[in-house]
Amino acid sequence: xxxxxxxxxxxxxxxxxxxxxxxxxxxxxxTKAFNLTATSYGLQPLxxxxxxxxxxxxxxxxxxxxxxxVADASHLLIFCIEKNVGEAYITxxxxxxxxxxxxxxxxxxxxxxQLIDSFENKSADEISNWASKQAYLAMGxxxxxxxxxxxxxxxxxxxxxxxxxxxxxxxxxxxxxxLVLPIGYRAPDDMFAGLKKVRRSINETVITL
Numbered sequence: 088x089x090x091x092x093x094x095x096x097x098x099x100x101x102x103x104x105x106x107x108x109x110x111x112x113x114x115x116x117x118t119k120a121f122n123l124t125a126t127s128y129g130l131q132p133l134x135x136x137x138x139x140x141x142x143x144x145x146x147x148x149x150x151x152x153x154x155x156x157v158a159d160a161s162h163l164l165i166f167c168i169e170k171n172v173g174e175a176y177i178t179x180x181x182x183x184x185x186x187x188x189x190x191x192x193x194x195x196x197x198x199x200x201q202l203i204d205s206f207e208n209k210s211a212d213e214i215s216n217w218a219s220k221q222a223y224l225a226m227g228x229x230x231x232x233x234x235x236x237x238x239x240x241x242x243x244x245x246x247x248x249x250x251x252x253x254x255x256x257x258x259x260x261x262x263x264x265x266l267v268l269p270i271g272y273r274a275p276d277d278m279f280a281g282l283k284k285v286r287r288s289i290n291e292t293v294i295t296l
Contacts, residue, residue, distance in 0.1 A: 090235065095284060097234035100241045100269070102277035105159040108139075109271060113238055114162065117270070120232040124225040128202060130180055132172050132218040133225055134262055136165040136255060143254065150250035151267065156241045161271030165251065166226055167262035168218035174203045215263075222265045233270060243267040 114137060121135045138144060139162045148158045157163060169176065181199045184190055206214065226242055233240040244266060251257070251264040273280050286292075 090231075093234040093237075094231070096237070097230070097240070098279060098282070098284065100156065100239040100271075100273050100277065101279045102274040103156055103159040103161070103239065103269065103271045104274045105271075107161060107272040109161040109238065113236055116236060117164070117229055117232060117238070120229055121225055124221075124228045126221045126224065127217065130172065130177070130202075131221075132169045132176075133221055134167045134169070134260065135225070136167060136257075136264075138163040138165060138255075146254060147246070147251060150254070151243065151246040154243065154245060156243070156269040157246075157267070159271070159274075160241075160269030162269075164229070164268040164270060165255070165264050166222040166266040166268070167257060167260075167264050168215065168222055170215075170261045170263055172214050172218065173206055177202050177206065219265050226266050226268060229268065238270050239273040240268055240270045243269070 118135065118137065121133075122131075124133075126132065138147075141158070144160070144163050145158045147163070148155065151157045177199065181195050184195060185192065209217075230240060230242060232238075246264075246267050248264045251267075252262075255264070257263060
């Protein structure tokens with residue numbers, strides 16, 4: 088029941104205590120959890136930007152519909168997707184499989200060629216949409232980890248990705264931003280912290296066949 092209690096504890100934090108900073112060990116847990124997140128084909132078309140520069144956080148608030156959580160959070164996690172997922176990217180993934188698992192090339196080759204062919208026949212928009220879905224998986228995973236670690240968080244789609252990309256110069260990494268997660272500690276006077284969680288009943292949301 089501990090995980091359920093943790094999920095009951097979490098909420099989308101509306102006001103962070105800007106005097107408190109998460110210790111590095113908590114950030115390390117989150118980055119490791121991000122790296123262990125399940126992704127389609129195991130390709131990990133994602134990178135996570137961990138931002139703790141308060142001046143940049145303040146600047147990004149302007150491009151986040153002035154949501155103060157962006158500025159006041161201890162850290163700002165920015166979920167980004169790879170802009171170039173093609174033959175070279177897929178080949179690098181399978182090279183990593185060979186190195187880590189010592190799997191022979193003849194075993195990996197059919198699946199590798201299948202994936203390369205599949206992605207070559209996808210449009211840029213299709214690949215971007217596919218990669219974005221993986222970012223949502225990663226955020227969902229980190230929200231649960233945040234809850235178990237008593238880290239407050241506020242998942243956000245309400246920002247202007249193009250402005251984030253420009254300000255953080257994400258193009259130099261071949262990335263574009265898709266989701267934002269301010270993390271830290273809730274402010275003592277955040278009125279939303281004490282509100283009861285509103286959810287439909289399990290009978291309404293779960294179908295057992």
